[in-house]
Amino acid sequence: MSFSNKKLGMFIRNGRLDKNLTQEQLAEKLDCNLSYLGNIERGKNTPSLRLFIGIIRILNLSADKFIYPDSDSSNDTYQQLLRLLKQCTQKERKILLENAHTLIENREEKPIEP
Secondary structure: OOOHHHHHHHHHHHHHHOOOOHHHHHHEEEEEEOOHHHHHHHHOOOHHHHHHHHHHHHHOOOOHHHHHHOOOOHHHHHHHHHHHHHHHHHHHHHHHHHHHHHHHOOOOOOOOOO
């Protein structure tokens, strides 16, 4: 795995957005400087281990999702879909699942396997 400050920043930013928190709200909960948190999210700074643990606890994130990411986890479209799925009811998720199956079954071009 290659570590990237930008990937870490995106991981934290997406977690914050999932909790509908502003940077200011998260910085306050962490007792952290707002501009420092902003720089972490932009990939310009790396949080200390203590701060990283505080972030994942407050945002209820799994460090495994950062350390062992899915191949699509850094994809912004993928992250947007995950955020929207969390807002759907069980019935709506079932409808979306059926639609996804239909799209995959009827696509014209099959994706190239890595």
